Amino acid sequence: MEYVVAAVILLVVLIVGAVGLVVPRMRRRDLPPPPSVPTVPPVEEEIPPLIEQPGAPPAPVVVEEPVVETPPVVEEEPVVEKPVVEKPEPSAGRLVRLRARLARSQSVLGRGLLSVLSRDHLEEEDWEEIEESLISADVGIEATQVIVERLRERVRILGTRTVAEVREQLIEELVEALEPGLDRSLKTASHEGRPAVVLVVGVNGAGKTTTCGKIGRVLIGDGGTVLFGAADTFRAAAADQIQTWGERVGAETVRGPEGGDPASVAFDAVKRGIDTGVDTVLIDTAGRLQNKVGLMDELGKVKRVVEKHGPVDETLLVLDATTGQNGLEQARVFTEVVDVTGVVLTKLDGTAKGGIVIAVQRKLGIPVKLVGLGEGPDDLAPFEPKAFVEALVDGDA
Template sequence: MEYVVAAVILLVVLVAGAVGLMVPRMRRRELPPTDTAPTTTLERPPATVEEQPVDQAPPLVVPPVADEELPPLVVVEPEKPALEQPEPTAGRLVRLRARLSRSQNVFGRGLLSVLSRDHLDEDAWEEIEDSLITADVGVEATQVIVERLRERVRVLGTRTVAEVRAQLAEELTSALEPDLDRSLRTAPHDGRPAVLLVVGVNGAGKTTTCGKIGRVLIADGRTVLFGAADTFRAAAADQLATWGERVGAETVRGPEAGDPASVAFDAVKRGIDLGIDTVLVDTAGRLQNKVGLMDELGKVKRVVEKHGPVDETLLILDATTGQNGLEQARVFTEVVDVTGVVLTKLDGTAKGGIVIAVQRKLGIPVKLVGLGEGPDDLAPFEPAAFVEALLGTDA
């Protein structure tokens, strides 16, 4: 009996000990994790003013502020770039003479070295002919110039280099037909602006030259508006707009790959509405042997003429293209009746004799010449100054 009682007491003690061990463990599980324990749960953000109990956070009240106590509103407008002032065109060709004289390696010095000989025999005259032909004067024009120069030397008995140089300068100037009208018709008339259509082949520097022509006109006191009718190249319209922004001229443009004739028409209409002096329409470059593109150019001109006649159609020619430029001029003349030539890239090693060839073959005057990459490196063409720059002063 005593053993039974002892066993019961031992069992009770064991059960009580087991319960005592389990209770602390259960309580520890209910406790929140300590600060050092990692957690992956998101904490709830603090309650807003509206969510908090009224007795804890009263609503925020902002007192009204009188208008006179508010600081004045300051609107900061972006600074507009300062407008550039193009150089005056009077005497510009003379100022650019140093750049033009670089061409005399081809056109001038070779001739003067031959003409400075004590005796001009047949071989010497053949060298002179070769020099002129190499300079893209053209075979027919070269024969006329050399024949006239030979006759003058024979009749006048010229001996000094200075005299021969002066006679050569006179013959070359005469071949450039100084009496041709080289003025640009840029004055508004009949209640509308003068319209200048700029045409040319790809790569002749047409859009850049169009921008430079605008600067020439602004330098001479004209107001100008550009029409970006080259819709095949978005970069062309952007480039023309940049030229306009520099001098405060507006640019009318259309959607990419849109109708060029429509853009040209809108540009002239805009010029009429604003009372602009001159509208310059830049057309897309095209090869002269592409019939479809040339027909499109004719359409541009016809649509523009619904406002009135086109005053000038300027053909942009690259002086380095040589006699190929002559063929370009011929085809463009047949399509849009070119009234003047702008000869670009005459600096460096350009062959300036193409000026003579174009005028002799087509009767189209060269009105402007480009002598560099600067924005004002485009000058009105002056035959005498042109020849003097080509021949140089070192005889």
């Protein structure tokens, strides 16, 4: 009986084992094959050793700096500052206000003459001293002879009394020598449909372009309107200079190419003045040497071309007072070419000799209309004979 039970148990164990072998094989056949996964090569990452080997250099430590983005550079357009438009002072009374500057040259004509004329009795040597003083002041020989002769007659009839009386006699004679009856007004009023035209001429170095700018300030200070014509095309700085003078007072400047035809620029300036309705067109011409016939002929051409619009109202000759009698020859040649109507004497302050005013007028018969008494923009004044002589005689008194 025991053998039967053992056989049965052995049989059961064999059956169970056979089933365990068959079932897993059947399951493997039924399952689908797994999907293929692409093989990625392993990334080798350098890991610094935790423990440094003796004698080995330390591993470099790389520190990455943060990237700072630079903002794009935006180019700003340059800001062009407009010049401040100035309001020049009126011309009335300018000569009186500038009296102190004019009086710097009084030592030649002023106290020296008064001291001689105030002597109780004037000998021939005294009159010779007076003549020398007047000639040294650039009055000129002919004008000096006339003035001295008239003074001698006064002294003979009236006698020399007080210094005040002698002063009045001297002032009267010098004023008379300046021909106070000459017309010194500037013809700058506009005509019907066109402006007045003023030509400014002179040699190089006399301050012509600067004087042209100052004349514009005089006219604007008196309530007029002005347009500048930069007809000095041979000197680029002259056109820039006159344009700067215009910008300061709000006046337009007509200019042409460097080296261009001056007559063409002058013609265009007058045409522009007609179109804009200004009162006066001031034309700055190139400096001319009186011995250069071709250049003087060209100046005559400028005037002829401008006169296609109408006659030129004023031709002002700028003379440097420090040139003395040499300026008279310059003036004479200019009058033959362009018919000068008035003289502007510059640099009468300081070293200048005021007697040149008398010499210019007597020699040429042309009135001095404006005088320059300094480097300031408003140091140009209408010429007033009596105020001028009083400043020369009295000095700072």
